[in-house]
Amino acid sequence: MNDKGGRRAHYRYLWSIGATVAALALLNYGIATVMVIDEKQSRQKGMMPHSLLMPKQKGAMTKTPHKEQRTSDAPYPGRQLASAVQADKLVLHKTTSAKSFGMKEKIARAATVVNGTKSTETTEKQSGTRKKIADNAKTTTKTTDADNNNKNATTERKVNVISGHEGAPNLKHSALEQVRPLDYYMDLSRKEGHDKERILQLLQKNAKIRHLSDATYQELPSWTEVTSLYGSEPRLMGTDQCAAFKAGKEEDLAEKWLGVAGMFNTGTNLLADTLKMNCVLHKKQKKYGNKYSGVRAQMTYGKHTPPKDEQFRMSHIIPGQKNIDPRQELPVVMVRDPFRWLQSMCVNYYSSHWPRPYRPSDKRYHCPNLYPTEEEKKKLWFRRYEPILDGTPIVKEKNEVSHSEGVFMDKQFRMGGKKPGKWIGPPQGTTPPPEILVNQEPTTLLTDSELSNHSFPVHVVYANFTRYHYSLVHLFNDWYREYFDLKDYPHVFIRFEDLLYFPDQVVTHICECAGGKLKLGNLLPVRIPSQSTKQSHKSRVVGGSKLQHTGYLDAIIKYGRPATRFRGMTSHDLQYANHYLDEELMEHFGYGLAPHPQSPVQPKT
Incomplete structure (x- = not known):
């Protein structure tokens, strides 16, 4: 019995020691948590964290700040001020807060040690620090009121100078530019005789671009420059071959396809994106469902591949396209200056x-x-x-x-x-x-x-x-x-520049030539993707690809300049x-x- 009682007493002794250690650990953890919470609240209020006001005790537990706290201008908890720059960035708390902790002298002493100044200069440093922070955080955002047609109102914000979209990712460089509604530049072009109204209409109605910067407006070509290069009307080549492609019974149109072809770097991706957004072969869609618009991004034998003869086109089929007859496709061949x-x-x-x-x-x-x-x-x-x-x-x-x-x-x-x-x-x-x-x-x-x-x-x-x-x-x-010499294979040539500057006529012509119609009936203007995809091939053979962005606004500027x-x-x-x-x-x-x-x-x- 004595041995059993001794063991029980020993267990009770060990349990009391463990409970005491656990209680001390929990208390220490609670103190550390309160310090971290207090420090975070103090920084949000622009005051000195209490962990910096309190003298660092030997063996005291400190908690590493979170990532967002590490990126702040204030030093870590418990770390001494190391430089005058850190001291300048530190915003001291109010005097009343310092008094409540009885640490006013310690604050002045810390500032004196770091900056080599007297405690009386603390107030001046506070005001100087606040001024620096206010200057750094100063923004010049002015909202534009488009409803009351205030043409002189401007918005200074970070914009994409190339794309003209507010908040769009900048592909080349960003700057603080004056951004105005397109209506402002439309009036400016009329008054000053800049001859850019037609270009602005393309951006506004076809590409749905609503704002431009002053720098981008200066880069836009005039309509006279465009017509001097490409004429005042689009070249719709291959109209005589449309009837041959649509020949046959009415129900045969459900088996037709519209495909894109062209040499490298001729805008085939922009054409494919535009046709998919605006054109539909309604006979095919009626028979096979809305899933099939009839518009394909490339021909069955490849969009960059030369057409050769019929035997080649029938045998050279890219993967996944074996169920499509090349003779039922109308190639829209893109050409470029x-x-x-x-x-x-x-x-x-x-x-x-x-x-x-x-x-x-x-x-x-x-x-x-x-x-x-x-x-x-x-x-x-x-x-x-x-x-x-x-x-x-x-x-x-x-x-x-x-x-x-x-x-x-x-x-x-x-x-x-x-x-x-x-x-x-x-x-x-x-x-x-x-x-x-x-x-x-x-x-x-x-x-x-x-x-x-x-x-x-x-x-x-x-x-x-x-x-x-x-x-x-x-x-x-x-x-x-x-392609030009093909006599038994209907095809249509489209200039890349005509797609840029005459999209309504070009897309309508292509769609009707293949037996289709615009998705919105006969409503114009057609939609042009403001950001089109471009393939950059990884392999040595035309094959695997990654996507790059090529802006419509970029192209409007680039190809309109002689x-x-x-x-x-x-x-x-x-x-x-x-x-x-x-x-x-x-x-x-x-x-x-x-x-x-x-x-x-x-x-x-």
């Missing part, structure tokens, strides 16, 4: 490859490169690279896929490191603007013998074959000539392009050639 297209190929060359002797970070970099510069001639000679003479028989096509690079291009750099298919952008400030290079090159007239040399041949890798061309200009000619049409091209490049561009295609598409090197005025066509 070849001079603008050449510039875009330098940025996104997809699965096309040609020699470029210098990297973009080099001042001697030249693209579009149709005719070699003096520096490129030296590099070509050093590499023992001989140009191909015009008329020399070359292999037009190989059935196997070729992944060969340019003559001496660094493969890893050309592939773009981990992101193949796109150039690495040059470091900031290392590459001069293209016009500097253009001005440095001679403007002498090239002889026929010099023009007969093709120094930069191109090959394009498709899914299961490779095409070869003398140059980028020949690639443009060969690709569109193949001054940027020949950007990056030397006088010899322009002569080469004029010499080899297919005249029949250029006339059919309505694009003019480059001006003569000795003529400052661009010839009209």
